[in-house]
Structure formats: structure tokens, C-alpha cells
Amino acid sequence: MHPVLKLVAQRVALGLLLLLAVSAVIFLGVEALPGDTAQAILGQSATPQALANLREKMGLDQPALIRYFHWLGGILTGDLGKALTNGQDIAQAIGQRLGNTLFLAACAGVISVPLAILLGLVAARYNGRWPDKLISGITLSTISLPEFVAAYFVIYLLTQLIPIFNPVAMVFPGMGFWERLHAVALPVIVLVLVVLAHMMRMTRAAILNVMQSAYIETAELKGLSPMQVIWRHAFPNAIAPIVSVVVLNLAYLVVGVVVVEVVFGYNALGQYLVDHVSKRDLPVVQAVGMIFAAVYIGLNILADVIAIVANPRLRHPR
Amino acid sequence: MKMPLSALIGLILTGLFLFVAIFAQWLAPYPIDAAVGGVWESPSATYWLGTDTIGRDILSRLIYGAQVTIFVAAASSVLAFSLGSILGFVAATQGGWVDQALSRLVDLVMAIPSLIIALVVLSVLPLNLTVLILVMGVLDATRVFRLSRAVAVDITVMDYVEAARLRGEGGGWIIFREILPNALSPLVAEFGLRFIFAVLFISTLSFLGLGIQPPLTDWGGMVKENKDALVYGKSAALMPALAIAALAISVNLVADWILSRTTSLKGGRGA
Numbered sequence: 001m002h003p004v005l006k007l008v009a010q011r012v013a014l015g016l017l018l019l020l021a022v023s024a025v026i027f028l029g030v031e032a033l034p035g036d037t038a039q040a041i042l043g044q045s046a047t048p049q050a051l052a053n054l055r056e057k058m059g060l061d062q063p064a065l066i067r068y069f070h071w072l073g074g075i076l077t078g079d080l081g082k083a084l085t086n087g088q089d090i091a092q093a094i095g096q097r098l099g100n101t102l103f104l105a106a107c108a109g110v111i112s113v114p115l116a117i118l119l120g121l122v123a124a125r126y127n128g129r130w131p132d133k134l135i136s137g138i139t140l141s142t143i144s145l146p147e148f149v150a151a152y153f154v155i156y157l158l159t160q161l162i163p164i165f166n167p168v169a170m171v172f173p174g175m176g177f178w179e180r181l182h183a184v185a186l187p188v189i190v191l192v193l194v195v196l197a198h199m200m201r202m203t204r205a206a207i208l209n210v211m212q213s214a215y216i217e218t219a220e221l222k223g224l225s226p227m228q229v230i231w232r233h234a235f236p237n238a239i240a241p242i243v244s245v246v247v248l249n250l251a252y253l254v255v256g257v258v259v260v261e262v263v264f265g266y267n268a269l270g271q272y273l274v275d276h277v278s279k280r281d282l283p284v285v286q287a288v289g290m291i292f293a294a295v296y297i298g299l300n301i302l303a304d305v306i307a308i309v310a311n312p313r314l315r316h317p318r
Numbered sequence: 319m320k321m322p323l324s325a326l327i328g329l330i331l332t333g334l335f336l337f338v339a340i341f342a343q344w345l346a347p348y349p350i351d352a353a354v355g356g357v358w359e360s361p362s363a364t365y366w367l368g369t370d371t372i373g374r375d376i377l378s379r380l381i382y383g384a385q386v387t388i389f390v391a392a393a394s395s396v397l398a399f400s401l402g403s404i405l406g407f408v409a410a411t412q413g414g415w416v417d418q419a420l421s422r423l424v425d426l427v428m429a430i431p432s433l434i435i436a437l438v439v440l441s442v443l444p445l446n447l448t449v450l451i452l453v454m455g456v457l458d459a460t461r462v463f464r465l466s467r468a469v470a471v472d473i474t475v476m477d478y479v480e481a482a483r484l485r486g487e488g489g490g491w492i493i494f495r496e497i498l499p500n501a502l503s504p505l506v507a508e509f510g511l512r513f514i515f516a517v518l519f520i521s522t523l524s525f526l527g528l529g530i531q532p533p534l535t536d537w538g539g540m541v542k543e544n545k546d547a548l549v550y551g552k553s554a555a556l557m558p559a560l561a562i563a564a565l566a567i568s569v570n571l572v573a574d575w576i577l578s579r580t581t582s583l584k585g586g587r588g589a
Contacts, residue, residue: 021426026438033442144566146518148525148541149559155548156556255431262526263545274526277441285441293430300429 008305015301022293026286027071031064071286080287085279090287093272098291100268101261104184105253108191113246116196120203120242125230127208136204139197147259151190155263158186187264194256195249202245206238213237240310247303251296258292321575328571335565338381339388346378351533358544358552367557371544376557379535383558386536387565390451391516397455398512402462403505407493409463410470421467424460432457433522440528450529454519458512465508469501476500510573514566521562537562 054060060067074081080090119139123132142150158165165186210216211234219229258270265271269288276284321329338345347366348354353373361368367376409417427435436453443449473479479496487495521538523529530536535543540558547554 018426018429022430025426025430025435030438030442033439141563141567144514144570145563146522146525146538146566148522148538149562152541152545152548152555152559156553160548252431255433258433258437259522259526273437274528277437278527280441282441285438289430289434289438292434296431296434297429 004309007308011304011308012301015297019294019297022297023072023075023290024068026289026293027068028064030282030286031068075287075290081283083276083284084281085276085284090284093284094269094288094291097267097269097272100266101257101270103180104187104191104261104266104268105250105257107181107184107188108195108253108256109250111188112192112196112199113250115192116199116246116249117203117242119196119200120207121230121235123200123204124207124211124234125226127204127211132204135200139200142193143197143201147190147194147256148263150193151187151260151263154186154190154193158189184266187260187266190260190263191253191256194260195252198252199246199249202249203238203242206241206245207234209241210234210238240307243310244303244307247299247306251299251303254292254296254299324571325575328568328575331564331568332572335384335388335568339384342381342385346381348375348378350374350379350382350535358547358550358554360552368552368554370540370554371547376540376554379540380537380558380561383535383537383540384561386530386534387517387520387538387562390447390454390520390530390536391513394451394454394458394516394520395509395513397451398458398462398516399505399509401455402459403466403498403501404493405459406463406466407470407497407501408489410467411474411489411492411497417467420463424463427457427460428464432519436519436523437526437528440523445528445531447530447534450520450523454516458516458519462505462508462512466501466505469504470497473497473500507573507577510569510576514569514573517562517565517569 071081078091080094082088083090083093119135123135126132145153207230211230216229216233219233220226224232257268258273260266261268261270262274269291273285273288273292276288351374354375355369355373357369357371357373359369359373367380370376370379405420409420435457439453440449443453474497479492482492482496520529520536521541524536524538525542527542530539532539537558541555541562544552544554544558548556
């Protein structure tokens with residue numbers, strides 16, 4: 001087998017193993033905590049007989065390990081079980097919402113990635129001068145804000161001071177694409193702000209790192225303009241770290257999306273998760289938590305694979 | 319070494335926040351839960367920052383909220399540090415399967431976003447201060463573990479640790495008397511960053527309605543209570559949001575300064 005292919009296969013296999021371990025944590029780890037699903041449904045005043053009946057009905061009287069494999073098998077075949085609160089089929093409830101979440105995250109990704117790379121290039125070009133200081137200053141302050149705080153600043157700015165947008169992001173099935181875009185504009189702006197800072201700073205750092213190489217000095221000495229040096233020599237060599245940082249930050253959207261959906265009342269997966277945490281609906285929480293964890297781990301694997309493919313030096317570990 | 323202006327501002331603001339948090343009971347002009355005015359009144363001489371969604375004084379609630387926010391964040395970062403650094407040092411000094419087991423466990427927990435784990439766990443556990451501090455502390459301990467293990471791995475190979483081993487000192491001595499004093503400066507700088515992370519974490523949980531529960535209040539919860547105000551053009555939700563931002567930024571400034579000082583001792587900060 002080609003050595004690169006082998007490394008990639010190894011990385012993917014490791015990721016799948018990790019995912020399996022994560023599923024065990026999400027199911028068995030929660031099982032080990034004090035607290036009881038039957039008790040949660042019936043409340044503190046339930047009689048022992050009622051509790052025992054419910055446990056038997058839900059299969060809770062079986063050993064945790066057997067229920068874990070049952071649950072895992074269900075997930076692999078697309079059966080996520082039923083919600084405790086209303087008996088609704090979880091897979092069905094998730095379908096539409098997952099689409100909404102992915103739409104939001106995709107919009108944020110499409111805008112933030114080119115913008116972050118562009119700003120990173122500009123900051124690296126004017127390293128230490130005012131454009132760099134301005135960009136770095138702004139991104140540094142957005143880094144230290146939690147998503148929902150950034151969201152309220154943006155809402156205040158764009159619905160009150162300069163009223164262009166609606167503070168609630170509603171999307172309906174059957175809504176046109178452009179209508180949809182306008183509806184999610186505010187949450188997308190917030191998500192972009194949240195991930196932009198990290199991406200831009202790492203892009204800048206990666207380029208500045210390459211700028212110290214001897215061949216950059218040669219390029220400067222032969223009379224290339226600073227932008228040409230960056231574009232022709234520094235950027236191609238910095239692409240591997242930049243791409244992996246970009247993908248890692250897209251993984252970070254997973255967390256941002258949960259909070260931002262709640263802020264804007266956007267009916268999607270994150271909102272669904274938070275709702276059911278407060279309702280203590282464990283099957284829903286476990287299923288949605290597993291989806292978020294899988295996306296996160298998947299993007300992490302992707303970042304590693306891209307790094308392996310793009311950077312020959314990583315193909316020969318010591 | 320002269321202190322940069324930004325670090326000085328950060329230090330003063332951080333000190334101010336701590337002062338307010340400690341003496342909240344004496345500083346707050348109104349009780350925490352009394353509806354003293356109309357709904358969403360604008361800032362005035364009586365209510366400096368206006369009133370909230372059911373007419374409580376926002377300044378007073380901010381002051382009490384500072385106490386809860388800072389206490390919970392500080393408690394969970396202290397827990398994260400004690401747990402994470404001791405386990406990190408043990409992993410580094412013991413090596414072998416102890417190191418492997420602890421490191422792989424930490425890898426596993428860090429493979430899932432903290433917020434997602436917290437949400438899964440909090441859907442089972444009761445919501446109270448102790449549980450919140452424990453959950454946040456344990457989740458954050460994984461990051462401290464990685465740092466302290468990495469620092470301690472470099473220290474355990476030093477001659478003075480070898481000397482202590484040869485004269486027959488136990489594991490406790492080696493960890494607390496040989497490694498800890500030498501690992502302290504990077505850990506102190508990290509403490510500031512972990513504290514901010516804890517502030518943002520508890521604020522986010524409370525904002526989602528899964529953190530501090532009434533009658534107690536914290537800043538994240540206050541943003542949640544007043545979020546509808548913005549639609550009507552009232553600034554009530556912005557005050558606690560600003561407080562969170564100000565605390566995060568000022569601690570950041572201080573931590574940055576400590577970080578640049580401790581690393582400059584080793585000859586430069588690197589890129």
C-alpha cells in the first residue's frame with residue numbers, strides 16, 4: 001500500500017476507535033452517575049412498585065452493558081430510540097433540525113474561512129504596523145467573549161443602533177434560499193466573529209513562521225514585492241498548518257452553534273439538545289450529543305489527514 | 319521590569335471585580351430579589367444601571383452576580399488545578415501504565431467539546447452549585463493535566479530529581495518538593511486563562527438555563543432573564559454581557575503579562 005494511504009487509513013481507524021470510546025463514555029459514563037431515568041420521569045414521590053414497572057417496561061432492569069450494545073446497534077442502523085418526554089421518534093425529530101444546523105454552520109464556514117485567510121495575510125504583510133495592530137486588537141477582544149455575549153452585542157448593533165436585521169432567526173420548510181439567507185444573517189455574523197479570530201491569528205502565525213526561512217530572504221533580495229513574497233513563497237508553504245487550523249476551527253463551530261441557536265431561537269439541533277437537557281430527556285441528549293461528538297471528531301480526523309497529505313515531513317515520524 | 323499600561327489596567331479592574339465580589343452584601347444598594355421599580359427602567363440617579371425584566375435593580379443584581387460568577391469560576395479552577403496538576407505530576411514521575419492510562423483517559427475526554435459533555439452530564443445530575451463546580455472542575459482538569467504533565471516530564475529528568483530519588487525520597491516528596499516549585503511559574507500563568515475559561519463556561523451554562531438557578535443569580539443568567547429587552551430597545555441585557563466581557567478581558571491582560579514575564583526568563587517567547 002502507498003505509505004500516505006497507509007498513514008491516512010491508520011488515522012481514520014484510530015478516529016473510529018475514538019468514536020467508539022466516546023459512545024461508551026456518553027452511554028456508560030452517564031449510567032455510572034447517580035440519578036435514575038425512571039425516577040426522573042415519575043418524580044420523587046413515585047412508589048417503588050411504579051418505579052419497578054416503568055424500569056421493566058423501558059428495559060432498564062437489564063444490565064447496562066447489554067443496553068449499551070443495543071443502543072449502539074440502534075445508532076448504527078439509524079434507530080435512535082424514542083424521546084422520554086413525548087415518545088417521539090428521535091431520528092425523525094433530528095432529520096430536519098440537522099439540516100438547519102448544517103445550513104447555519106456551512107454559511108458561517110463559507111464566509112469565515114476566506115475572510116480569515118485574507119485578514120491573516122494582510123496582518124502578516126503589515127506585521128507590527130497599524131493594519132496588523134488593528135486586526136489583532138479586534139480579534140483579540142472577540143476571542144475573550146463567550147458566543148452569547150458577542151451575539152447580544154451584534155444584535156444591539158444591527159437591530160437597534162443600525163436596524164437592518166430581525167433579532168429572531170426563523171426558518172420554515174419551503175422557504176426560498178435567499179429568504180433563508182436573510183433570516184440567518186445575524187446568527188451567521190456572530191458565528192463568523194467567534195471563529196474568525198482564532199483562524200486569522202493562526203494564519204498570521206503560520207505565515208510569519210515561514211517568513212523566517214532562508215528562501216524568503218532570497219526572494220526579498222531578488223527584488224520581489226512583499227505581497228509577491230507572501231503570495232508566491234510564504235503562503236504555499238504555510239498552507240498545511242493553515243488548512244488544519246481552519247478545519248479545527250470549523251469543529252469549534254459545533255459548540256458555537258449550540259449557543260447561537262438558543263440566542264436566536266433558531267429551530268435546529270443545538271436548541272433541541274438544550275431543551276431536552278432541561279427536560280432531562282436522556283435518550284435525546286445522548287443521541288444528539290453523539291452526533292455533535294461525531295462531527296467534532298470527524299473534522300479533527302479530516303484536519304490530520306489534510307496535514308499528512310499536504311506536508312511530506314509528517315509522513316516520516318521519528 | 320516596568321509594568322505595561324495594559325497589564326496595570328487589567329490588574330486594577332481585576333482587583334475591583336474581586337473587591338465587589340467579596341463585599342457584595344455591603345456594596346449593593348438594593349436587595350437581590352426585591353422588585354423596587356418599574357419594568358426595564360432606564361438608568362437614572364436612583365437605579366444607576368436601570369431595572370430588569372421584573373423591576374429589580376440591575377446594579378445590585380450585577381454586584382451579587384459578581385459574587386456567584388467569580389466564586390464558582392474560582393472554585394472550579396482551583397479544583398481543576400489541584401486535580402490536574404497532581405495527576406499530571408504523577409503521570410510524569412511514574413511513567414509506564416499509570417501515565418498511559420491517565421493520558422489516554424484525558425485524550426478521550428478532550429476529544430469531545432466540554433460543553434457537550436457538560437450538557438450530557440447535567441441532564442442526569444441535579445443542578446446545584448456543588449455539581450456545577452465539580453463538573454466544570456473535572457472537565458477543565460484535563461487541560462491542566464496536559465500542561466503540568468508536559469512541564470513535569472522535562473523536570474523529572476533533571477539531576478536534582480534523580481538525586482532525590484537516589485537518597486530514597488518518596489513520590490510525595492518528589493512531586494511537592496522537587497517538581498512543584500519548579501513547575502509553578504507556567505502553571506500560574508495558565509491559572510488566569512483557566513479562570514477566564516471557567517467564567518465563560520459558567521456564564522454560558524447559566525445563559526442556557528442549565529447553570530446557576532434562582533434565587534441565586536450570575537451574569538450569564540441575567541443576560542438570559544433580560545434577553546427580550548433588546549427587542550424593545552432596552553439595554554438591560556447588555557449590562558451583564560459587558561460585565562462578563564470586562565472581567566474576561568482584564569484577567570486576560572494580566573495573564574498575558576505574567577506569561578510574557580515567565581517565558582522571557584527562559585529566553586524569548588517564541589512565535
